Amino acid sequence: MGWPLLGETIAFRKRHPCTCLGEYMEKRINKYGKIFKSNLHGAPTIVSADAELNRFILDNDGRLFEPSWPTTLVKILGKKSMIVASGDAHHYLKSLAINFMSIPRLRSDFLGDAEQSILQTFSTWVEHTPFPLKEEAIKMSFNLIVKHILSKKPGEPETEQLRKLFMCFMRGVVSMPINLPGTAYRKALKEEHIQIVKLKKERGETGALTWQDYKKMEFTRCIVSETLRLGNVIRFVHRKARSNIQFQGYDIPRDWNIIPVFTATHLDPSLHDEPHKFNPWRWQTLSASTTRDDSYMAFSHGIRRCPGQELAKMEITIFLHHFVLNFDWELAELDHPLASPFPEFPKGLPIKVHKLSLDM
Numbered sequence: 001m002g003w004p005l006l007g008e009t010i011a012f013r014k015r016h017p018c019t020c021l022g023e024y025m026e027k028r029i030n031k032y033g034k035i036f037k038s039n040l041h042g043a044p045t046i047v048s049a050d051a052e053l054n055r056f057i058l059d060n061d062g063r064l065f066e067p068s069w070p071t072t073l074v075k076i077l078g079k080k081s082m083i084v085a086s087g088d089a090h091h092y093l094k095s096l097a098i099n100f101m102s103i104p105r106l107r108s109d110f111l112g113d114a115e116q117s118i119l120q121t122f123s124t125w126v127e128h129t130p131f132p133l134k135e136e137a138i139k140m141s142f143n144l145i146v147k148h149i150l151s152k153k154p155g156e157p158e159t160e161q162l163r164k165l166f167m168c169f170m171r172g173v174v175s176m177p178i179n180l181p182g183t184a185y186r187k188a189l190k191e192e193h194i195q196i197v198k199l200k201k202e203r204g205e206t207g208a209l210t211w212q213d214y215k216k217m218e219f220t221r222c223i224v225s226e227t228l229r230l231g232n233v234i235r236f237v238h239r240k241a242r243s244n245i246q247f248q249g250y251d252i253p254r255d256w257n258i259i260p261v262f263t264a265t266h267l268d269p270s271l272h273d274e275p276h277k278f279n280p281w282r283w284q285t286l287s288a289s290t291t292r293d294d295s296y297m298a299f300s301h302g303i304r305r306c307p308g309q310e311l312a313k314m315e316i317t318i319f320l321h322h323f324v325l326n327f328d329w330e331l332a333e334l335d336h337p338l339a340s341p342f343p344e345f346p347k348g349l350p351i352k353v354h355k356l357s358l359d360m
């Protein structure tokens with residue numbers, strides 16, 4: 001199980017292309033199967049690439065299992081942060097977060113502000129001049145959250161200062177690996193958004209997107225799900241067994257760490273047809289394909305499921321709406337997302353845009 005203190009941590013965290021499992025996982029799954037023992041972050045650990053065990057862990061969060069994030073991360077986020085808190089403290093913080101980003105609030109406040117933040121950022125883009133899209137994506141989501149939590153506007157000195165600190169802190173934690181080459185789905189995506197604008201015009205509506213418009217962006221939601229399946233932002237989470245646990249013949253000793261690896265189930269060929277293929281249509285025909293919705297955990301599952309899930313999906317969808325309608329784009333330089341362990345574009349995903357004037 002590797003060196004005494006480091007164990008196999010270096011191999012586990014070794015950078016690899018975002019859309020595959022990496023050598024550490026692939027080698028061990030081939031040798032030991034989907035559930036295996038390791039020594040990670042200085043502690044004996046069970047690693048699970050098994051969809052059923054992953055679900056069992058998250059279904060029993062707070063009862064049989066609890067968070068066990070590496071000390072380095074706890075030091076950065078603080079002992080009182082939500083991902084570390086448990087019991088009543090976690091319940092209280094979680095209810096605040098859920099209310100803050102509830103569907104009624106997304107509809108009444110966040111949708112309009114997200115659209116504004118996106119359009120405002122677009123207005124700063126210079127045609128044919130390369131710029132890092134990743135940084136722009138973080139800027140858009142950061143400006144929105146800062147406005148709602150601290151009532152600060154983009155461009156204010158304090159917002160800019162905070163944004164720089166945030167960028168440094170996140171290093172891409174919430175940036176999503178979007179790459180939309182000129183393929184069939186790029187066309188289908190554009191078609192969906194052109195239709196939405198045409199329908200709005202027919203209804204005599206101009207201006208901002210409504211909740212109904214957003215709800216019609218069904219294919220775009222499939223693209224978001226597929227992107228997160230292939231390029232999982234949070235590839236795994238850290239838990240610890242609270243007692244000796246038995247699961248389908250496996251013993252999970254008390255106090256052992258356990259890591260459910262979401263990416264492994266997302267790329268499992270027994271759960272997703274041709275898992276390495278970017279195929280957003282699979283989400284339209286769930287029942288007809290082997291794509292299993294219950295193994296999909298881009299936003300985790302159970303009591304710790306991401307409270308920002310709907311907000312994140314909405315922001316990405318609204319971004320794509322205006323992006324495909326306003327621009328043609330190309331990569332300025334080749335850049336592939338790498339998992340380290342969060343997805344990162346080594347060059348920041350440099351793109352060049354060309355403004356469109358669509359005649360509709």
Ligand code: HEM
Nearest residue numbers: 082083094097233234237298299300303304306307308312
């Ligand atoms: C594509 C974007 C996002 C992805 C893929 C994502 C994914 C996740 C995942 C997998 C977890 C669960 C961690 C665990 O099980 O321990 C989580 C938790 C969390 N996320 Fe997100 N997230 C995203 C965006 C956001 C946004 C935009 C916000 C808020 C503005 C947010 C706030 C949180 C919070 C507060 C938690 C802690 C929940 C808890 O411990 O109960 N996330 N996220």
